Amino acid sequence: MSNSNNNHINGGIPPLEVAIVGGGIVGVMTALGLHRRGIKATIYERASTYTEVSAGFAFTEAARRWMEQLNPDLLEILGRISQKTDANSSNSYWDGYNPRTREDAEDESKALLFRTPNNKLLFWGCVRSQFLKEMGALLPEGAAVFGKQLLSYEDDEKNNKVVLHFEDGTTAKADVLLGCDGVHSSTRKNMLGPDHPASRPGYTHNVTYRTMVPIDVGVSAMGEKTAQGGCMHCGPNACLLTYPVQSGTLLNIAIFAYDAEEFPDPKRMTAPANRSEIEKIFKDWCPHAANVWKLYPEKMIKWGIYDMTQNPPPTYASGRVCIVGDAAHASTPFLGIGACTGVEDALVVCKVLESVQARRETLNGETAADALREALQTYSRARLERGQWVPRNSGQIGRMYQWRDGRDPEGLQQKLAKAAQAIVSYDVLAPLAA
Numbered sequence: 326m327s328n329s330n331n332n333h334i335n336g337g338i339p340p341l342e343v344a345i346v347g348g349g350i351v352g353v354m355t356a357l358g359l360h361r362r363g364i365k366a367t368i369y370e371r372a373s374t375y376t377e378v379s380a381g382f383a384f385t386e387a388a389r390r391w392m393e394q395l396n397p398d399l400l401e402i403l404g405r406i407s408q409k410t411d412a413n414s415s416n417s418y419w420d421g422y423n424p425r426t427r428e429d430a431e432d433e434s435k436a437l438l439f440r441t442p443n444n445k446l447l448f449w450g451c452v453r454s455q456f457l458k459e460m461g462a463l464l465p466e467g468a469a470v471f472g473k474q475l476l477s478y479e480d481d482e483k484n485n486k487v488v489l490h491f492e493d494g495t496t497a498k499a500d501v502l503l504g505c506d507g508v509h510s511s512t513r514k515n516m517l518g519p520d521h522p523a524s525r526p527g528y529t530h531n532v533t534y535r536t537m538v539p540i541d542v543g544v545s546a547m548g549e550k551t552a553q554g555g556c557m558h559c560g561p562n563a564c565l566l567t568y569p570v571q572s573g574t575l576l577n578i579a580i581f582a583y584d585a586e587e588f589p590d591p592k593r594m595t596a597p598a599n600r601s602e603i604e605k606i607f608k609d610w611c612p613h614a615a616n617v618w619k620l621y622p623e624k625m626i627k628w629g630i631y632d633m634t635q636n637p638p639p640t641y642a643s644g645r646v647c648i649v650g651d652a653a654h655a656s657t658p659f660l661g662i663g664a665c666t667g668v669e670d671a672l673v674v675c676k677v678l679e680s681v682q683a684r685r686e687t688l689n690g691e692t693a694a695d696a697l698r699e700a701l702q703t704y705s706r707a708r709l710e711r712g713q714w715v716p717r718n719s720g721q722i723g724r725m726y727q728w729r730d731g732r733d734p735e736g737l738q739q740k741l742a743k744a745a746q747a748i749v750s751y752d753v754l755a756p757l758a759a
């Protein structure tokens with residue numbers, strides 16, 4: 326159990342009650358941030374338990390700073406389970422296509438496009454499922470309810486509560502509803518209306534194949550340098566990312582491939598796949614990429630990548646409801662900061678709700694509802710620009726990794742340097758002070 330101030334009652338006034346739809350990374354983090362502030366948060370998750378893939382992902386130093394403010398316990402977990410990059414290491418970007426031999430593919434003078442120093446982003450990489458499970462274990466008893474799929478909600482002006490309707494016919498009430506329900510968010514759809522263009526995400530025509538292998542297996546297949554930090558192999562219509570996780574014992578591998586076809590089922594994020602698809606994608610590439618299919622199981626799952634670039638939501642809040650994390654600004658993963666951006670959202674939404682909670686004693690039912698609506702509008706205004714910048718820039722970088730507009734390592738290097746600067750220098754709380 327955490328040292329969070331779970332049972333805090335503000336001078337006899339009951340704490341705000343927040344319903345969080347979605348027990349993914351961002352929903353659980355937000356709940357921990359709220360409990361820390363004496364706000365009662367209940368997660369409603371459609372799955373029967375916390376569900377995350379056993380794949381790696383990473384958080385920047387900037388995101389860790391905001392995470393610590395959200396709830397220091399989060400940083401403790403991440404620090405314990407992460408593989409950390411240090412200021413002297415770098416991410417390397419390789420020509421994954423042209424080298425014909427293994428020696429050439431590992432020869433920096435022939436295949437290395439450039440390196441970017443890690444002293445800016447300083448990623449810490451961990452295994453998603455482990456991080457989510459450890460975070461979930463910090464929540465107070467009863468703070469996560471599983472098997473609850475949100476269908477709709479009512480935010481009645483006259484009603485002092487938002488009412489959530491679940492697929493199993495049950496309902497729940499709360500002062501505020503936070504939709505942390507991911508890229509295909511039901512909360513967003515209900516908030517904007519099913520005919521609004523931003524009610525559905527756009528398919529980016531990219532699929533990803535993910536796996537993790539013991540580090541020695543990865544190194545013998547992909548070369549010594551893959552164990553030393555993030556490596557991106559670039560080439561036509563695909564790219565291949567590798568980096569060590571779990572204290573350097575595992576190599577995380579993610580392939581991102583352009584696919585002109587529509588995703589098999591647009592309502593689902595995954596589809597069954599064979600490793601022969603990977604063999605086909607990298608058929609003419611350098612030996613590392615051409616053989617990477619051997620590291621994957623025969624039968625697997627591929628993920629369709631959707632984002633909000635084409636039709637970004639015009640607002641993240643309406644009434645006493647708002648959207649947080651991928652529900653608001655799902656992005657392609659090419660900048661590697663989708664969840665980091667969710668951390669930023671979580672901190673801002675916690676801060677604005679904390680300020681209503683602090684004034685609760687002086688607010689009656691009606692003014693409290695108004696204060697909540699205004700707080701969520703403040704959240705939306707603070708996050709909207711950032712939430713559009715991330716998916717837009719990530720999509721542009723993905724095109725460059727995949728040589729979709731031609732091979733341009735200099736342009737890519739400049740674009741990455743500019744993006745890294747924008748990521749590290751961004752002050753999440755500044756819009757709240759304005």
Ligand SMILES: Cc1cc2nc3c(=O)[nH]c(=O)nc-3n(C[C@H](O)[C@H](O)[C@H](O)COP(=O)(O)OP(=O)(O)OC[C@H]3O[C@@H](n4cnc5c(N)ncnc54)[C@H](O)[C@@H]3O)c2cc1C
Nearest residue numbers: 347349350351371383474475506507650651662663664665
């Ligand atoms: C290949 C890949 C690599 C990535 N790497 C990184 C990285 O290195 N660093 C980084 O910062 N980001 C990365 N990202 C992005 C990151 O994964 C996402 O931004 C993050 O997981 C979003 O979390 P979330 O909680 O908002 O949404 P999700 O993780 O999608 O969680 C949503 C939750 O809501 C639940 N749900 C959905 N609908 C309902 C409903 N109607 N009712 C109840 N529950 C519902 C779902 O079951 C799920 O548990 C990567 C993404 C991909 C695809």
